[in-house]
Amino acid sequence: MSAPLLDSAPAWLAFCPRCAAPLVTRRVVDRPRRACPACGYVHFTDPKVGVGVLVVEDGRVLLVRRAVGPERGKWSLPAGFLDQGEDPAATAAREALEETGLTVAIEGLLDVFYNPPGRGGASIFILYRARRVAGEPTAGDDADEARFFPLDALPDLAFASTRAAIARLREESSADLAD
Ligand SMILES: [Zn+2]
Known part of the structure; x- marks a missing residue:
């Protein structure tokens, strides 16, 4: 702590x-x-908030390879930082377009994840379910590759939040198969 x-x-x-x-x-x-002893100002360090999308098609999940740090070269969900005044869902959709070339529609909130401090990235990560509306995977912005991966053949994943979201997705898909 x-x-x-x-x-x-x-x-x-x-x-x-x-x-x-x-x-x-x-x-x-x-x-x-x-x-500040002079005027009473107190500095509160607010958490860094990230927003992203989980896009799944035919049992495959959309991932991007990170072209910048932290965790450069590893794969993550399409995501970005939320700036002051931005709508999280709109920002998640915009980041998806910038990093993957896909126009997506946000379908709902999947969950809010916590990344422990120390490795950079967002400490709070808001993840939405989304579906492709248009486009083909084309990497851009902070990503140098964008593609869909089968859940049983995933690359090296960045961030605790990405790993947690993918682990849950795999549990859900194996539960679906067991039904
Ligand atoms: Zn002051």
Whole structure:
């Protein structure tokens, strides 16, 4: 649990963004945080939020190979970071288009995943079920390859959230076969 506590008071934040006085570390709302003795400003380190899509066709899942860090060269679900003010579902669909060339329709929320800190990427990952509306897999943006993989022949996967989502998908598909 030490990493999240350390992350709550980033030392690189030296000066108050409101009044420019030097910040100090003190305990605020149960954690050490960077705070301003001059004006009372407190810096809250908000979680990094990622959004992505799970597109499955004929038992195959759409994945992209990451062209940038973290976890460069491994495969993940099409996804991106959510910026302030963005709608998560619309952003997930846009990231899918940018990374895979597929126009997708969001069908619903699959789940919200937690990635432990330390390896980069999003700490909170919102994953939607989506289906292809148009397009063929063509890599772009942060991806250098995009294709569908059978669930029994998956490549090296990036991120705990991707692995958790794929593991669940495999459980569901084996449950369907057992029905
Ligand atoms: Zn201040």
